Amino acid sequence: VATTSSGLVSYPVTFALDDTASKVLPGMSVSLAVVTAQQSGVLNVPSAAVHGSGTRATVTVVGAGGRQRTVTVTLGLRGDTTTAILSGLIAGQTVVLVTASATSSAATSPLTGFARARAFGGGGLGGGGLGGGGLGG
DSSP: OOEEETTEEEOOOOOOOSSOOTTOOTTOOOOOOOEEEEEEEEEEEEGGGEESOTTEEEEEEEOGGGOEEEEEEEEEEEOSSEEEEEESOOTTOEEEEEEEEEEOSSOEEEEEEEEEOEEEEEEEEETTSSOSSSSOO
């Protein structure tokens, strides 16, 4: 049964260690991450750079001379802050982030930033976002 304290939801769990070390004693506190899914050999980009849903989406990349162009990508695992790209990007490409909107009486103007697609050998999708030894967060 879950308990809530100061807005933090906690679940009591029991787990077993594969290899018990002499430094692990009964009654000690521990933090652990639960991996709910994982992928390897993917590129990792901020989710704010990805537009679309399902397995196909688009990402805007910055090319030569600062020119921006939209490319189609195949998505892997998608978390709150990070998304795995299976194809369509090359490691090191700069992607455009739409991070917020500034509103005026006339129009809405997105604020943009930039990030690099980075190669990632493997990792997991932790509960509530990409984490758990995974794709960042």
